Amino acid sequence: MKTFNSSKFKSFAKAFVGKNFLPTPQIKTPSKPFLYCIDSPHAQESVSAAFVIVRGWIVGNESSQIEEVVLCNETNQVHPLMVVDRPDVESAYPNRTAIGFQRFLLTSQLTLGTCWFIQFKMDEQRYRFPIELFISGELCGEFLQQKQAKLEKIRPILQCPVCSSDRLKEQNLVLSCADCSSEFQLSSTHYNFLNRQLTEYGKVTSTASISANDYDPISLQLIEDLTQGLILDNGCGLRNRYYPNVVNLDIVDYPTTDVISIGEKLPFKSNSFDAVFSLAVLEHVKTPFECAKEITRVLKPGGTLYAAVPFLQPFHGYPDHYYNMTSSGLKNLFSELDALDCTVQLPGLPITALTWFLNSYLQGLPQPIAESFKEMKIGDLLAHPDSYLDQDFVTCLHPKTNEELASCNYLIAKKPL
Secondary structure (H helix, E strand, C coil): CCCEECCCCCCCCCCCCCCECCCCCCECCCCCCCEEEEEECCCCCEECCCEEEEEEEEECCCCCCEEEEEEEECCCCEEECEEECCHHHHHHCCCCCEEEEEEEEEHHHCCCCCCEEEEEEECCEEEEEEECCEECCCCHHHHHHHHHHHHHHHHHHECCCCCCCCCEEEECCEEEECCCCCEEEECCCCEECCCHHHHHHCCCCCCCCCCCCCCCHHHHHHHHHCCCCCEEEECCCCCCEECCCEEEEECCCCCCCCEECCCCCCCECCCCEEEEEEECCHHHCCCHHHHHHHHHHHEEEEEEEEEECCCCCCCCCCCCCCCCCCHHHHHHHCCCCCCCCCCCCHHHCHHHHHHHHHHHHHHCCCHHHHHHHHCCCHHHHCCCHHHHCCCHHHHCCCHHHHHHCCCCCCCCCCCCC
């Protein structure tokens, strides 16, 4: 099977496609008033994919204001970067201003053969530092051809997500429903069913960071087995491999997204897919039972569901995290289907929970305390939790890490009058 393959990554920014041209600023040659790090792309790494992740961080002085962070080149081509929180950097530099930045870009947006910089404004001065962007390969044209072929393939199974009518008329990059008059956008790269009505219904909010994971052996086997079929990857995020038999659905327009929609109102006819993936998604939706009902509806009789949800995982909001589930809870969610197997696979073994908790805990501590905490033994942490409440590795933990790793959350609420 011919596939499109990109570089691997774990987090990335929401894209705002387009160029902004700004006047050339007066750049002050820095005498090291700031520190910086480029997380992606890696130094000397050639970008051989249709898109690239630009991600890193900047640390200024204690009272500095860092803003207007952009990726730019010597020809004044400018791409604004999204500023994001970096608790790990804040913990490493507790007395200084720290920000993260990130964005993904199509390589076709990047002028080849030019020098690129990260530019920002700090304390009324503009600074810049170089970033290595070596573009190799001519993959964008091939990638877009694969996307257009995918859109043609799924056009016959589309329906209006508002009224379920299949009478969709296409004109001037608009899909309009002949029965309820709802309108949806389309382009050469995706169908966009996330109009205002469905955005409000699904209570969709924008997000700065989305988790992305590789397909595991089970999903890869299903993709291989169903080369002549059609699989829905429901809530896919940005996939690092693009398959012609997998329809990528998400609420965000990532380069690999084919259909933009909410899981509560899928824009597909019933009995359309040979398999449906729901991988690390249902914990992030407010109405998982409604999403599960839609997944069941679009699955063909005899089709296969492959779902994965967290049980003992820290809080991870993309853009939010509502529910963790036991195996019994997951089976109850899809009670209309015949459960073939509900077990713990390699990506979800208890060691994953253990290492995730420990690494996040360390990142939430100031550096000297983190180094001391790493020297502790497992036996040092097996006493009653009350005995640790006055220890610095408890009292100095970052508030965001407390939320991420909380054993319990507490709510006090009042019904409005």
